[in-house]
Structures are given as structure tokens and as C-alpha cells.
Amino acid sequence: MDICYFSICSSGFEVGYVFVYRAGWQVSNATVVANIGLACVLIVVGYLLYKENVSIRQILGIIVCMIGLILINL
Numbered sequence: 001m002d003i004c005y006f007s008i009c010s011s012g013f014e015v016g017y018v019f020v021y022r023a024g025w026q027v028s029n030a031t032v033v034a035n036i037g038l039a040c041v042l043i044v045v046g047y048l049l050y051k052e053n054v055s056i057r058q059i060l061g062i063i064v065c066m067i068g069l070i071l072i073n074l
Contacts, residue, residue: 013038029072036065 013034020030040062046052 032072033069036069040065 043058043062047054
């Protein structure tokens, strides 16, 4: 069952790249934004679904990622 979720998510991720490129984003910015977004979402999913511990270091990482996204989109 997990492989099914993985397949759906990875397909959606790739389709998202196509839409981003068609919208006119720069390739370098789109990749960075997508990877940062994915990393932040995976931390939240791990906490909510799998009851993993979230450390202060991970929370600080999310904050730094969000600041980076703001700076990229200025």
C-alpha cells in the first residue's frame, strides 16, 4: 500500500514541475521551492502520521527554509 502512495505522490510532484515550468518560473527557482516545500511537508507528515519526534533543530530548519522562500520570491 505504501508503494501506491509513493507512486501517486511522486507522479503529482512531477506533474507539478510541468505546471510550474509552463507558468513561466525559472528552472532553478522552481526546483529549490519544490524541494524546500517537500522537506517541510515531510516533517509535518512524519509528526502527524507516524508520531515521530520533531526536534528544535528541525523546527529551526523549517524557519530557515521559510525565510529562504521569502527571499527567493522577492
